[in-house]
Structure formats: C-alpha cells, structure tokens
Amino acid sequence: MKSKKILYLVNADWAFIVNRLPIAIEALKHGYDVHIACAFTGREDELRSYGFTLHEVPFTRSGLNPFVEMATVANVFRLIRFLKPDLIHAVTIKPVIYGGIVSRALRVPAFVAAISGLGFVFTSDTMKASILRRFAKLAYKFALSGKNIKVIFQNTFDRNTIQAAAKIKDNNIVMIKGSGADLDEYSVSTPPVGTPVVAMACRLLKEKGVFEYVEAANKLREKGIDCKFQLIGSPDYGNPHSITDDQLKQWQHEGVVELLGHRTDIATLFSNANIIVLPSYYGEGLPKVLIEAAACGRPVVTTDNPGCAEAVVNNVTGIIVPARDVDALSDAIELLINDEILRTQMGREGRLFAEKMFDIKAVVQVHLSVYKQLLLNVEVHV
The missing domain is CATH 3.40.50.2000 (Glycogen Phosphorylase B;)
Structure with missing residues (x-):
C-alpha cells in the first residue's frame, strides 16, 4: 500500500x-x-x-x-x-x-x-x-x-x-x-543557591517585552535588590520590530543584563535560573519558553497577553502582570526574589501543570x- x-x-x-x-x-x-x-x-x-x-x-x-x-x-x-x-x-x-x-x-x-x-x-x-x-x-x-x-x-x-x-x-x-515539551529533557532539578538568577529567553523583538524586562532589571538594581538578570536570544533581522545590534551593545555596556545570545541549551540555562520571565505583548499562540520553564520546575512572571496567561496558573505556577507595566513586572520579580519558599512552591506546581498539560x-x-x-x-x- x-x-x-x-x-x-x-x-x-x-x-x-x-x-x-x-x-x-x-x-x-x-x-x-x-x-x-x-x-x-x-x-x-x-x-x-x-x-x-x-x-x-x-x-x-x-x-x-x-x-x-x-x-x-x-x-x-x-x-x-x-x-x-x-x-x-x-x-x-x-x-x-x-x-x-x-x-x-x-x-x-x-x-x-x-x-x-x-x-x-x-x-x-x-x-x-x-x-x-x-x-x-x-x-x-x-x-x-x-x-x-x-x-x-x-x-x-x-x-x-x-x-x-x-x-x-x-x-x-x-x-x-x-x-x-520533552519532560525528560526539561526535567526538575534543585534550584541554584546564592544570588537569584532571573532569565528571559525569546526572539529579541520589542513586542516580546525586552525593553520592559531591561527596565525592570534597572529598577531592581537601583533599589539594591541582589539578583542577576540574563537575556537569552538573538535579534530577528527579518522582522522590522527586532532589537538592534546598537541597542544590544548599549545594554552590554551598561551591564544590567547579561547577554547570552542564541543558545540551544535552554533546559540547562533554565535549570541554572531561579525565575523565568516573559513580559510579552506579542500575538503569541502559547509561548514554548513558558512551557519549558514549567517543565523545569521554575516559577514564571508573564503578562495577561493572550497565550501567555494560558500557560500559567496565576499565583500558583507563576505571576501574571499587565502587559507593558514595568512597575508591576519589577514588583512581581522582586516578590519572587525575596521569597524562596514561594519560588519553590510555584516551581513544584509548575512541573505538575506541565505533566498534565504540556x-x-x-x-x-x-x-x-x-x-x-x-x-x-x-x-x-x-
């Protein structure tokens, strides 16, 4: 046949x-x-x-x-x-x-x-x-x-x-x-100790909330919050809304966020982070990075944008904030930075959610x- x-x-x-x-x-x-x-x-x-x-x-x-x-x-x-x-x-x-x-x-x-x-x-x-x-x-x-x-x-x-x-x-x-997500590849590991690591992974487009993420990192640094911010991904030169190389050079010079570029070891990077952030207001379906974060047992901060919100159980597996609201974004990140017990609990619930849904x-x-x-x-x- x-x-x-x-x-x-x-x-x-x-x-x-x-x-x-x-x-x-x-x-x-x-x-x-x-x-x-x-x-x-x-x-x-x-x-x-x-x-x-x-x-x-x-x-x-x-x-x-x-x-x-x-x-x-x-x-x-x-x-x-x-x-x-x-x-x-x-x-x-x-x-x-x-x-x-x-x-x-x-x-x-x-x-x-x-x-x-x-x-x-x-x-x-x-x-x-x-x-x-x-x-x-x-x-x-x-x-x-x-x-x-x-x-x-x-x-x-x-x-x-x-x-x-x-x-x-x-x-x-x-x-x-x-x-x-492959639940074997994106497996749960003990969160790292020491200075909390906050990570964001995406195509570097303005609508993904990259500027809001960097601004939130600036706010928390000015408040003296002890944390490390990572930005994972590369510009999408075929998209007119891509972050430019000049902008990346400026952020690198300022040193507020660590620019990791395009990476294929997202499972490892998420396992080495404590909090995953995606402040997107893009026309998302259901962002894969939020699925992967849940599978790794990491709490998420994301927006009420369609798709993003459906990848998270608010105040259970992560925190949902209004899109384009830098103050709300930085407050949610700060809450998780300061509360290790809440981070651990949300991460555990995130993994269970991933096993059920993703x-x-x-x-x-x-x-x-x-x-x-x-x-x-x-x-x-x-």
Missing part, C-alpha cells in the same frame, strides 16, 4: 525544528511520507538527516510586498500541484492562508491549519494593523472553509477571533496548548489522531 504523503508548510526550517519536529518524526515512524516546505536558513541538512524530503519556499515572515507574496503563492501552488499530498499541515499565518487557498483550488484531500499566534495584525491598534486585519479576516475565511479540515488553536483568544472571522464549525476546531508525547499523539481522522474521512467519501 502506498504511503500517505504529508506536506508541512512552515515559515522557516529553524521554526519547524523548534516547534514541530517530534510530530514529523513520529509521522515517519507511522509510515507517512513526510515532506517539508519552508524557507532555508541553514538547518535544512539537519532536517534531511531524519529522512524528510525538503522543498524550498521563500516565505517572508513580515514582508508585505504584493509581488513577492504573489510569487510565494505561485511557488506553493506549483509545489502542491506537483507533490499531490494527501494531507497538508500548515503552520503560522502565511503558510496557513496561502496553503489553505491553494489546497482548496487544487482539492487537496485533507488540510490542517495550526494557528500559533495572530501576530501584530490582530494585537496592534495602529491604522496599518487595522487595515491589514480586514484583509486577513477575509483571507482566513476563504483559506479555512475547506470540507475536510481541522484548525488547531493554542489559546481561546485566537480561537474565538478566527472562528468568528472565518465562520469555522466547532467540530473542525482542535485545542492543543502549545507545541509541548507533555510532548501527548501533543504528538493528538496530532497523529487528527491526521488519521482526516485521512479516514477521505477514504469514506471516495
């Missing part, structure tokens, strides 16, 4: 590795012929080493040049027409919209759309965002109106927003809280069940 062909459409190879790799590996084990279409950023050989077939599609995550975007849609169209996949799993805004529209045009048998955050278009109150939001809603409505489709959401705000805009039926919606094994199995259901629907209607 011929293997069913799955095509993943995703912005970039590194994003697939961070968020979807375990699902694709398990799909291979179940006999699927797995293809990945994405922009290449130097990680493509790593993906090929697992046995996936790769196709380059130069998605631009933030670009709005209509000629470039039309060329990308044409690229997606040619690829799908050539591959004739049995199922497409599209991840993030452009792959979902472009993949959904092309899938309907070419009558792809099954389509999975993963809405992992809505981005600035749905969270910004600027005139530009307002105009783009109208077009995005129409695009989502057309892309997500296929007959044999499942739409995966990570938080209720995204679900309610897109369901209303695209008129998605309830039975076509699947809620999966984030991309999961185990990567469970996340993978839900995805494979979605694939199986959609492909069975195809066979029934043949």
Whole structure:
C-alpha cells in the first residue's frame, strides 16, 4: 500500500525544528511520507538527516510586498500541484492562508491549519494593523472553509477571533496548548543557591517585552535588590520590530543584563535560573519558553497577553502582570526574589501543570489522531 504523503508548510526550517519536529518524526515512524516546505536558513541538512524530503519556499515572515507574496503563492501552488499530498499541515499565518487557498483550488484531500499566534495584525491598534486585519479576516475565511479540515488553536483568544472571522464549525476546531515539551529533557532539578538568577529567553523583538524586562532589571538594581538578570536570544533581522545590534551593545555596556545570545541549551540555562520571565505583548499562540520553564520546575512572571496567561496558573505556577507595566513586572520579580519558599512552591506546581498539560508525547499523539481522522474521512467519501 502506498504511503500517505504529508506536506508541512512552515515559515522557516529553524521554526519547524523548534516547534514541530517530534510530530514529523513520529509521522515517519507511522509510515507517512513526510515532506517539508519552508524557507532555508541553514538547518535544512539537519532536517534531511531524519529522512524528510525538503522543498524550498521563500516565505517572508513580515514582508508585505504584493509581488513577492504573489510569487510565494505561485511557488506553493506549483509545489502542491506537483507533490499531490494527501494531507497538508500548515503552520503560522502565511503558510496557513496561502496553503489553505491553494489546497482548496487544487482539492487537496485533507488540510490542517495550526494557528500559533495572530501576530501584530490582530494585537496592534495602529491604522496599518487595522487595515491589514480586514484583509486577513477575509483571507482566513476563504483559506479555512475547506470540507475536510481541522484548525488547531493554542489559546481561546485566537480561537474565538478566527472562528468568528472565518465562520469555522466547532467540530473542525482542535485545542492543543502549545507545541509541548520533552519532560525528560526539561526535567526538575534543585534550584541554584546564592544570588537569584532571573532569565528571559525569546526572539529579541520589542513586542516580546525586552525593553520592559531591561527596565525592570534597572529598577531592581537601583533599589539594591541582589539578583542577576540574563537575556537569552538573538535579534530577528527579518522582522522590522527586532532589537538592534546598537541597542544590544548599549545594554552590554551598561551591564544590567547579561547577554547570552542564541543558545540551544535552554533546559540547562533554565535549570541554572531561579525565575523565568516573559513580559510579552506579542500575538503569541502559547509561548514554548513558558512551557519549558514549567517543565523545569521554575516559577514564571508573564503578562495577561493572550497565550501567555494560558500557560500559567496565576499565583500558583507563576505571576501574571499587565502587559507593558514595568512597575508591576519589577514588583512581581522582586516578590519572587525575596521569597524562596514561594519560588519553590510555584516551581513544584509548575512541573505538575506541565505533566498534565504540556507533555510532548501527548501533543504528538493528538496530532497523529487528527491526521488519521482526516485521512479516514477521505477514504469514506471516495
């Protein structure tokens, strides 16, 4: 029997590795012929080493040049027409919209759309965002109106927003809280003693709350609070809202936060920290770093931003503060710095929460069940 062909459409190879790799590996084990279409950023050989077939599609995550975007849609169209996949799993805004529209045009048998955050278009109150939001809603409505489709959401705000805009039926919606964490890799260890370490890990974008984090660190230093602040991550040069190299040089000169750059040993870094912070007001799905922090048994300070708030049980596994509120952010961090018992208790509850909600094994199995259901629907209607 011929293997069913799955095509993943995703912005970039590194994003697939961070968020979807375990699902694709398990799909291979179940006999699927797995293809990945994405922009290449130097990680493509790593993906090929697992046995996936790769196709380059130069998605631009933030670009709005209509000629470039039309060329990308044409690229997606040619690829799908050539591959004739049995199922497409599209991840993030452009792959979902472009993949959904092309899938309907070419009558792809099954389509999975993963809405992992809505981005600035749905969270910004600027005139530009307002105009783009109208077009995005129409695009989502057309892309997500296929007959044999499942739409995966990570938080209720995204679900309610897109369901209303695209008129998605309830039975076509699947809620999966984030991309999961390997609970063996992100294991609990005894928190370090001595000067408390506060860590923030993210793509260095303004909307991730990087400026607010550094300002909170400044406030606590001025108050004489004994703590060490780390900033983990690198600028995202393809995003116009990226932190600049000049800004990083200034922070490095000031010495308020330790800049660790891009790192792949997040589990170790979180285990060596006492508190994890993400003051984001970005259009998050459900931030992976908050899942990883909980899995490591570390308390979290984050915002009431959709997605972030659903990764935390407020005052149980961490503290939720208003977005863009530096005073509230610094107060919450100070509270945890000064209360080791509270830190320990929240960390313990965070691990239990991760075991219940974020185990990567469970996340993978839900995805494979979605694939199986959609492909069975195809066979029934043949």
